[in-house]
Structures are given as structure tokens and as C-alpha cells.
Amino acid sequence: MTLQSWVPVPAGSHFPVQNLPYGVFEPSGGGAARVGVAIGEHVLDLAAALGDEVFARPSLNAFMAQGRERWHEVRARVVELLTVEANRPEVEPALHRAADVRLLLPFEVADYVDFYSSEHHAANIGRMFRPDSEPLTPNWKHLPIGYHGRAGTVVVSGTPVVRPSGQRKPPQADAPSFGPSQRLDIEAEVGFVVGTGSELGTSVGVADFAEHVFGVCLVNDWSARDIQAWEYVPLGPFLGKSFATSVSPWVVPLEALEDARVAPPERAPEPLPYLRDGEQDWGLDLAMEVRLNGHLVSRPPFASMYWTPAQQLAHMTVNGASLRTGDFYASGTVSGPEPEQRGSLIELSWGGREPIELPGGGTRSFLEDGDEISISATAPGAEGTTIGFGEVVGRILPG
Structure with a gap:
């Protein structure tokens, strides 16, 4: 018999008593x-x-x-x-x-790390920007690549996002110019909130993931692709990412996601010992949806992610870096193998060469002022229920 609440829960609600975010x-x-x-x-x-x-x-x-x-x-x-x-x-x-x-905003953000853990996303980006090379960098299948983001600009869903300005240098230009980003993008991601910390000089193993991570939320890692392209060599993302990161207002506890756990994709080569899953399958069967101005443009499948959140946490701390309550890390863009499963506009429009068609005859390659992006997700829950994460929403304001 399915557990029922005396509080009215409409049919199809994403917040049954089996969830309780x-x-x-x-x-x-x-x-x-x-x-x-x-x-x-x-x-x-x-x-x-x-x-x-x-x-x-x-x-x-x-x-x-x-x-x-x-x-x-x-x-x-x-x-x-x-x-x-x-x-x-x-x-x-x-x-x-x-x-x-x-x-x-549901928690005070201590530190923020963003990963790059979808093989499909990383390969798509590689094919676009390194067409004459292997899509993945040599280290990609050996460790979860990530960068340290800006905790102070993590904002709750509904917070407007002002178009960022910065240096941009198109390939054909002789010198950089300054101005509002012309290639403003989204990244549909999943976030993990750390509840209990760890001591400096110690590491957190894959098996200890659930001892430290409290719950899961949705993330939109807004990205100014033109600013990012000019600045990222040799140290990676900076101003092209740090202007805003939006999170959903509800944090789903790990305990509500036991029925959503799945084995991750097969890895080759086998990871080093500290990154091996062992008995800990922390792939998650989350079905995401991305809408641009209300129009569904993508359905990224989180179960396809190459590196799990448990492996990300293990890698983040393997050098002895400590955890603090409120630390937050994101999965990286979630993209699947099919074109309609890509979790960023740069992939969906293939770098702007194949604009997305919208109802009414409009198209988009990157975001325009006034555009609104919403990201939602569901997962299988206990007793055949559906666990929802709410949504993370943001509207673009002029720079």
C-alpha cells in the first residue's frame, strides 16, 4: 500500500510525501x-x-x-x-x-565547484572547437574535470540575470573589444549540497558520499561563451561564468532518491582506485527538461553522466581539500547522445550554425534580452511515485 498524506496532494504532483524536499x-x-x-x-x-x-x-x-x-x-x-x-x-x-x-536561497553557499562530467557534452564541444583533434582531452576519462566557481553569485530561481559584459575577441578580429556578451548561453546541470564537512588533509571516499552530501537541486550555470572563449586559456573559466549561477529553491534529500539510483555508464579505461565505484552506484535516473520562453527545447538524461557525484566528491577532496557545510558542486552540463538531449544552446544550435526554431517562426542560437529559461526534472520515487525538483528559472535583463 502506497504511503499517503492527509495533506491533499494532487494527482501527478512532484511533491508527494515520499519526496519532502x-x-x-x-x-x-x-x-x-x-x-x-x-x-x-x-x-x-x-x-x-x-x-x-x-x-x-x-x-x-x-x-x-x-x-x-x-x-x-x-x-x-x-x-x-x-x-x-x-x-x-x-x-x-x-x-x-x-x-x-x-x-x-535554501542554503548559504560556502564554496562552489563546477564539473564537466557529461561525455556527450564534452565530445560535442570538442568537435565544434577542435575539429581536427580528438573530441576529448587526454585526461578526460581519467578524472572528473572541474573549476572553482564564485559562491557569492549563486542565486535562487527567479532572480533576473543581467547580461554580463567583458572582453571578447572573435577569431577574425585583430584585437579584443569590450561590451555585453553576444553569445549568452545556459547549462542544464544538477547540484549537490554538502551537509557535513571534513578535516583539512583528509579525503572523502566514494563510499562516504552519503555521509557528507545532504541533497540535490537543479542548476543553470549561465555562460557567456564569447567572454569565456577569449579568457579561458590557460587557466579556464572566469568572468564568462562568475556573473550568476541559478539554483532551484528545493533541495531533495538523498534519502528520497534511493529508487532513482542506477549504475553509471561503463568506463574505459578503468579509473584509478580512489575513483572506482565498488558497491556504490550513484548514477541517478533524473529526466530533465529545458524550456526557452515556455517552449521545450531539450530533454537531457542525467543517467548518462560519465562521472557520478560520488566520484566528483572523491576527486574534489583527494588532495586533502576540506569540506564545509554549505559547499556546493554542480555536475556540469547534462547532455545525452541525441540532438534533442543537449543541455546547452551552443550544442543545440551547434555553435550558432543551426539555430533552434521556436513557435511563431522565431529562432535562437543564443539568448536574447527578455528570454526566460526554465529547467525542471523528475526521478522515480518509492512506491511508484514521482519525485520532482521544482524548477530553476531565470530571465535575461539587458546589460
Whole structure:
């Protein structure tokens, strides 16, 4: 028998009681920001429902720092409160209509790392920019490539994105010029939020992934391709990425994704020992959708990612780099093997040479002012349910 909540959950809702993603909200009519979980079309105020002041704060960090045992304990108690009818009189006053609350950035970002872990995305980029060379760089199948991003510009879904300016130098130009990006792009990604830290000088193994990572959200890693192309040699992305990274307001706990775990693709050559999966299959069967001005343009499959989040965490710490509560890392652009599964506009339009056709006769190669991008995702949940991540949305404003 499928577990049911006494809170009304519409058919097809992405927030059944088997999900219970965490977020931070401001109640309608004002009031201090606090932690809640989504259930159907409502948000449960955890400070009020559980009588615990750790949830009467404007971020998840204090709760996440309490560790995996506490995460499990709270989740079990919330499930009990929302499924046992006898709890209804006590808990119902702590419910808010989701349409009436304001959702905020769910956690304070300590550090931000972005990876490059889709073989299909990396190969597409290689074919576009290195047509006479191998699509993948020699190191790509030996380690999860990444770069350190800017934590201070991680913003919650709905925050407008101002078109960035910077230096640009087209191949045919003699010298660089300065101005607003003309090749503004998206990257559909999945993010992982660290709950408990680690000591400097130690590493976190693949098997310890679930001891440290609290949950999963959606990411749009906005990218100014023209700025990036001129600056990235020899040290990689900088101003072409650092102006904004958008995240969804809901963080789905790892415990809700047990039924979404899948084996990753076969790897050849075999990774070094610290990157081997062993018994830890942390591929995730997430079905993503990307919409441009409401029009579906891509369905990237996260299960196709070559490097898993557990391997990314292991690589990120193998040199002894410490973790902190609120550290955040993203998967890199999620792209599948088919053209309609590409997670960036530069791939979908093949560098601008094959513009995307939109309803009404319009086309896009890169983003124009006023364009809105939304990214959503679902995963299989317990008892045949569907786990949703909400969506991450951003609209482009003129530079």
C-alpha cells in the first residue's frame, strides 16, 4: 500500500510525501525566513511543526551540519506527522499554501565547484572547437574535470540575470573589444549540497558520499561563451561564468532518491582506485527538461553522466581539500547522445550554425534580452511515485 498524506496532494504532483524536499521561505504577510518542506501544494513550517529552533533560521546550514543520522530522524518524524491522521489538528496550522510564500536561497553557499562530467557534452564541444583533434582531452576519462566557481553569485530561481559584459575577441578580429556578451548561453546541470564537512588533509571516499552530501537541486550555470572563449586559456573559466549561477529553491534529500539510483555508464579505461565505484552506484535516473520562453527545447538524461557525484566528491577532496557545510558542486552540463538531449544552446544550435526554431517562426542560437529559461526534472520515487525538483528559472535583463 502506497504511503499517503492527509495533506491533499494532487494527482501527478512532484511533491508527494515520499519526496519532502527542503527549502527556505518567508510566510505570506511577512515574517522571518524559515525552513520548510514541500508537500503537495503546501509548505510545512518545520520550526512550528517540530518545535525546533534550528529550523527558525534563514538557511538550511545549521540543520545540515547535524549530520546524516539527524537528517534521517527528522525525515522520519515529518513523514509520521504528515501521514498519521491523529497529528492533523496539531500540524495543520503549520501548513502554508505554497502559492502564498516567497522561496529564498535554501542554503548559504560556502564554496562552489563546477564539473564537466557529461561525455556527450564534452565530445560535442570538442568537435565544434577542435575539429581536427580528438573530441576529448587526454585526461578526460581519467578524472572528473572541474573549476572553482564564485559562491557569492549563486542565486535562487527567479532572480533576473543581467547580461554580463567583458572582453571578447572573435577569431577574425585583430584585437579584443569590450561590451555585453553576444553569445549568452545556459547549462542544464544538477547540484549537490554538502551537509557535513571534513578535516583539512583528509579525503572523502566514494563510499562516504552519503555521509557528507545532504541533497540535490537543479542548476543553470549561465555562460557567456564569447567572454569565456577569449579568457579561458590557460587557466579556464572566469568572468564568462562568475556573473550568476541559478539554483532551484528545493533541495531533495538523498534519502528520497534511493529508487532513482542506477549504475553509471561503463568506463574505459578503468579509473584509478580512489575513483572506482565498488558497491556504490550513484548514477541517478533524473529526466530533465529545458524550456526557452515556455517552449521545450531539450530533454537531457542525467543517467548518462560519465562521472557520478560520488566520484566528483572523491576527486574534489583527494588532495586533502576540506569540506564545509554549505559547499556546493554542480555536475556540469547534462547532455545525452541525441540532438534533442543537449543541455546547452551552443550544442543545440551547434555553435550558432543551426539555430533552434521556436513557435511563431522565431529562432535562437543564443539568448536574447527578455528570454526566460526554465529547467525542471523528475526521478522515480518509492512506491511508484514521482519525485520532482521544482524548477530553476531565470530571465535575461539587458546589460
